[in-house]
Amino acid sequence: MEVSGMDVWLRPALVVIDVQRAIDAPYWAASGPRNNPTAEAVIDKLIGFWREHKWPIVHVRHSSVSDQSSYHARSDGFAFKYAVTPSSHEVVVTKRANSAFVNTSLNAELKQLRCDRIVMCGVTTNHSVDVSVRHAAALGYKVRLVSDACAAFPLRLADGRIINGEDVHQIFTANLSGEYCEVVQSAQIIA
Numbered sequence: 001m002e003v004s005g006m007d008v009w010l011r012p013a014l015v016v017i018d019v020q021r022a023i024d025a026p027y028w029a030a031s032g033p034r035n036n037p038t039a040e041a042v043i044d045k046l047i048g049f050w051r052e053h054k055w056p057i058v059h060v061r062h063s064s065v066s067d068q069s070s071y072h073a074r075s076d077g078f079a080f081k082y083a084v085t086p087s088s089h090e091v092v093v094t095k096r097a098n099s100a101f102v103n104t105s106l107n108a109e110l111k112q113l114r115c116d117r118i119v120m121c122g123v124t125t126n127h128s129v130d131v132s133v134r135h136a137a138a139l140g141y142k143v144r145l146v147s148d149a150c151a152a153f154p155l156r157l158a159d160g161r162i163i164n165g166e167d168v169h170q171i172f173t174a175n176l177s178g179e180y181c182e183v184v185q186s187a188q189i190i191a
Contacts, residue, residue, distance in 0.1 A: 036166075146185065
């Protein structure tokens with residue numbers, strides 16, 4: 001697969017982060033709606049593309065330590081969203097911290113799959129996606145972040161001002177681009 005004239009990536013792992021029902025909990029949208037309401041549909045297309053090529057897919061899910069969280073293991077929100085439900089042969093990694101690599105088997109799973117290149121997507125851009133991309137880069141992985149397969153919610157600043165979800169998403173992807181990853185669109189990947 002060639003993207004923007006870059007080197008060919010053979011058998012990259014797709015890492016899908018925190019696409020669980022919990023993201024639909026009302027508290028997420030307290031400051032306004034998220035950007036990119038079609039992110040799950042784009043992720044579904046990426047998963048289909050990976051499955052068609054028999055490339056490795058790793059699903060990361062968050063298990064909150066707070067029993068009040070929609071991400072708690074006993075909450076209905078803990079389940080994966082239907083469109084991105086893992087198949088029986090795909091790797092599922094459960095995390096309890098923000099990074100998909102902290103105290104999880106993700107790094108070992110990727111090593112076992114012999115993947116040093118990963119394509120990441122999920123929610124939210126400025127939370128687990130951001131820190132997981134940074135952590136992956138720090139571990140030496142070459143990372144592509146699929147911008148239209150991620151989403152962010154508005155962010156309330158300390159002075160009360162609110163940055164809308166699209167601006168939050170754009171700021172965080174711009175900050176990651178170049179130093180930590182290559183930011184791409186799904187059409188570039190699927191092409």
